[in-house]
């Protein structure tokens with residue numbers, strides 16, 4: 001089985017962007033306290049509270065080693081602005097092979113498993129990116145992270161979330177509108193409420209912003 005072609009099959013789904021209205025009215029926008037206001041992300045990220053809880057539970061499951069997984073959901077074009085946005089609704093913990101103290105990769109076995117889960121359990125969802133932890137290291141993309149992201153998640157609508165579980169911090173790395181990927185500049189996200197409009201985001205490096213994006 002050719003793993004690369006399987007992954008490409010996954011990303012090709014991205015061409016089928018649906019038009020929808022971005023759910024700004026049901027979300028709280030979280031921004032990094034320290035940020036570059038000139039950096040414009042290629043897509044707006046909506047993260048469901050359900051997925052956020054799954055991510056945090058997995059991130060806290062091992063405070064000695066890096067852990068991580070995949071992010072899945074749907075990609076859309078905003079009906080009004082024509083701009084792309086993604087809704088991450090599923091976080092799938094993955095098994096990693098440790099490459100060293102500060103780097104890891106997805107095992108081939110876990111990637112095969114991922115695509116089986118996506119095909120069988122979530123056939124209507126796309127692979128939108130990945131997440132991993134940096135225990136006691138901070139929120140940034142290492143050179144290895146960048147390599148992994150650019151090779152496995154090359155689309156502008158695919159994102160990489162880094163979580164620092166000790167200090168309760170996190171941020172999304174993603175391509176900017178000009179196609180660049182800054183390994184020191186992370187972005188926030190829109191917390192998508194389920195029923196009640198009550199936030200559960202506790203990452204201390206992010207601050208709530210007014211939701212006047214549309």
Ligand SMILES: [Zn+2]
Pocket residue numbers: 102103132133134140141142145
């Ligand atoms: Zn990393």
